[in-house]
Amino acid sequence: MSKLKFVLIGCGRIATLHVIGYQNNPDAELYGVYDKNISLAKKFAKEYNIPKVYDSYEEVLADPAVCAVEILVPHHLHCELTVQACEAKKHVSVQKPMALNLCECDKMIEAAKKNGVKLKVFENFVFYPPYQLAKKLLDAGEIGEPAGLRYKMTNCGLNSQNAPAAKLRAKMANVDEKLETTGWKVDVRSLAWRVNESLAGGGPIVFDDGYHKFSTIMYMLGDVEKVNAWIEYTPVLPGVCQDAPAVIMWKHKNKNVFGVFDVTSADEMYINSKYYTCDERLELTGSRGIIWVTRCTATLLPEIAPVVMYRDGKLTEYWDMPCDWADSFEASTKDFIQAIKDNREPVLNGEKGREVLKFALASIDSSKKKCEIYLDSYEDKALLKRRKFFGMFRRS
Ligand SMILES: NC(=O)c1ccc[n+]([C@@H]2O[C@H](COP(=O)([O-])OP(=O)(O)OC[C@H]3O[C@@H](n4cnc5c(N)ncnc54)[C@H](O)[C@@H]3O)[C@@H](O)[C@H]2O)c1
Structure with a gap:
């Protein structure tokens, strides 16, 4: 054939x-x-x-x-x-x-x-082998009944080829830059449309990159009932803001399981990566133990196993899997x-992809309205009629 x-x-x-x-x-x-x-x-x-x-x-x-x-x-x-x-x-x-x-x-x-x-x-992200192993351990009951999830993302990075603002500010802060260049190169044209709300649809962190996190959260623990979020728009370059820091918390549907996803920009932190200099750490708590996934896009902690499980007083390290982001x-x-x-x-078909997007949009809506939002009652907002940069958007 x-x-x-x-x-x-x-x-x-x-x-x-x-x-x-x-x-x-x-x-x-x-x-x-x-x-x-x-x-x-x-x-x-x-x-x-x-x-x-x-x-x-x-x-x-x-x-x-x-x-x-x-x-x-x-x-x-x-x-x-x-x-x-x-x-x-x-x-x-x-x-x-x-x-x-x-x-x-x-x-x-x-x-x-x-x-x-x-x-x-x-x-x-849901195809990243360490996340797939974590899901397998979770579903096999290795840490008991799922009880909660914490997802942490740290972005920017000293000497990063894809965080020009961080590099600039680190220089201004007189940080020692004898470290090797990190992260892959990103053309400025690839960044420009991302800070324009009518082209990107939302901020580069929570809406754009966050889609991975919302998708992984739902992959691990299922549908979400309600969300409550704080998202700050912080200047990264003159006139341009990013949607960080941010803290988003939610409750899963039909169970008393809560989660927190938080994003912190760390301009002067060195993040070792072959790709974007964003580091993710995921922690799943069960009634009997904890699973940590220690990397994904970047490799901040190369000496720690990609997946680590705690149960009954013992730590088990899982090393034997492909764990490059490209995998x-x-x-x-x-x-x-x-x-x-x-x-x-496909694993994420249109219907499921829509639910992930709703989680992201409801989080942004919650932050704007300063209240919790039930996903079932979330409705679309009117589209912007003209192009706005995030920096300008915040001032208007
Ligand atoms: N999965 C991930 O981890 C990940 C990472 C980065 C980007 N993305 C996603 O991939 C998509 C592209 O992102 P990118 O970083 O490669 O952007 P980019 O700006 O680097 O590349 C986009 C390309 O699209 C081309 N283009 C624009 N309009 C077009 C049109 N009408 N027809 C044909 N080509 C057109 C541009 O010339 C450009 O070469 C976005 O949806 C982004 O969110 C996903």
Whole structure:
């Protein structure tokens, strides 16, 4: 049987990690790329040995050889490009966050259903092998009944190639910078649209990166009943704010299990990473023990096992698993390919992806309204009519 042919739409920063799931894959082939920046698409195709470069999105969708597209573009385009692809009978994987609001999610879900194609929200954290092991231990009852979850994210980082503001401020604070450069390079164009609310849909931390965390929380402990959040908008560059620090707490549905997710920016902290300089630590408490996952995007604690479990007075370290962040991308791509091949739903389909987005939106709404929000009663807010930068947004 010939291989299924996939096309990447958008050849920016994250596209580089979407290649690995196709390498040496017996079922699928990364057949083509399209980016509105054609020279970038050509460079990308050459670097990764991808046969075809398309001149337009319409050309991709009109190509009968193409089975599916992976949409890797700014958030305001997710809905439109997804619906167009579904109507052309192409399966779709769309990067997180699924869309700007729930109404857009509904249009995407309906388009996929109507045209009989798969819709996957590409969220990779739930495929990260240490998280998968933690989930397996949890479900096997190794720490007893689930009792609570804490998720901690620290971003920025001294000498980081992707936190220009932190670097600048560390310089101003006279911090010793004899440390090696850390993190991968991010083009300024890749950062610019993220601080524009009408293109990104929300802040770069809680709405954008937070989608991973909301998804992982629901993967671990299920649906959420209500949420209460504090989210501060703090200047990172003149006129530009990020949505941190933030503390978000919630209650899971039908059980007395609470959780807390908090984000702290640490400008002068050195965070060792091959990718973004954001470090995550997850703690799951059960009636009998605790599981810690000590890394994900970055590796702040390389001497500590990726997964550690405490039970009955003893610590067990789990080292034997792949734990590079890229491993989660490879597994997530394989889920998309397999879902098409086996005619099954992807792990995070449109409906589930919508619930994750609702958790994020309700958290932001809670912070704005200074009250708890029940997810079942959350409704979309009107979209912004004009482009606003977060910095300007806070002053108006
Ligand atoms: N899973 C993760 O951990 C992760 C990490 C980073 C980004 N992302 C997500 O991936 C997506 C892309 O992010 P990025 O960091 O690669 O952004 P980026 O800005 O680096 O790349 C986006 C690319 O899309 C292209 N583009 C814009 N409009 C287009 C259009 N109409 N048609 C075709 N191409 C178009 C741009 O030219 C650019 O090359 C976003 O949804 C983002 O949230 C996910």
